[in-house]
Amino acid sequence: MDAFSALADASGITLPAMLRQLIDAGRTGYGADIEAWRTDREARTLAAQPVLSCAYDLEWIDAKQAGEFIAKWLNPAFQHGRRFLPFAQTGAGDAYCLTPLANGDIGVALVWHDRGKSRIEAASFAAFVYEILVRSAADFSHLLDDDFSPAEAVQCVAANIEALGVYLPEAMRAGLERVLADALPEPDDEAAKMINDETAQAALALLPEVEDAAFAVVARWECRKQ
Incomplete structure (x- = not known):
């Protein structure tokens, strides 16, 4: 350091x-x-x-x-x-x-x-990290391109949310908790997402302009x- x-x-x-x-x-x-x-x-x-x-x-x-x-x-x-x-x-x-x-x-x-x-x-x-986490939950197609399965892509996003959420401001932590709470029961393989568009937009609305x-x-x- x-x-x-x-x-x-x-x-x-x-x-x-x-x-x-x-x-x-x-x-x-x-x-x-x-x-x-x-x-x-x-x-x-x-x-x-x-x-x-x-x-x-x-x-x-x-x-x-x-x-x-x-x-x-x-x-x-x-x-x-x-x-x-x-x-x-x-x-x-x-x-x-x-x-x-x-x-x-x-x-x-x-x-x-x-x-x-x-x-x-x-x-x-912090806003940079938070946005990446939300957008990764909303579109994990790049992980599928790297030969991860949809379930593994969800695992990767969730692991990063868990690892990084503790460092983020309270409002962003709460936003990520809602992302996980609203995650689809099964990943949408075709759309390559673990959350729907409404959840993603609500989470991104927390970001400062x-x-x-x-x-x-x-x-x-x-x-x-x-």
Whole structure:
């Protein structure tokens, strides 16, 4: 955690308490041996290790990888003064980042590596996690694409809700409890969901609005020219 804290201090971005606690607890890592994790990937995914294993196309990164993102691409000197602290990435190399909002809070942005604009995805790290959990319950088709059965997909989502709910604000915890309480008796295999649309929309209605507009992004390969 010390390395991530140092990176956060250097970036001038306060680590959200929830993210700090997850890092300290080892819930955002793949262990000392990534190959061992890959060998047992299915079981660990179902057990929410790391957390957000139910998310579509999200891979946690460590402080070293985050520092490389900042040095080579997501540096204020390259990005019109905007500060970023990456904590995860997509398979294509887009970066999930903490970034300051206009109101002084710390939001989450998905910064695309090959687009000229990105925007704030969530008003806080907690809201980001909560939305992923609800949307995973409402659509687990990506888990089926990874060869999990519908029952296993439900198990994965439920394991993540259990693992992460304790870190969330009370209103979000209550929202997740309602999601589990209103879960379909059997997963909807055809629609790839464990909750209906009404339950999903009611849960998502708890999220605070994101008011920040889209922001310009300098592509990664362009940063090498500056």
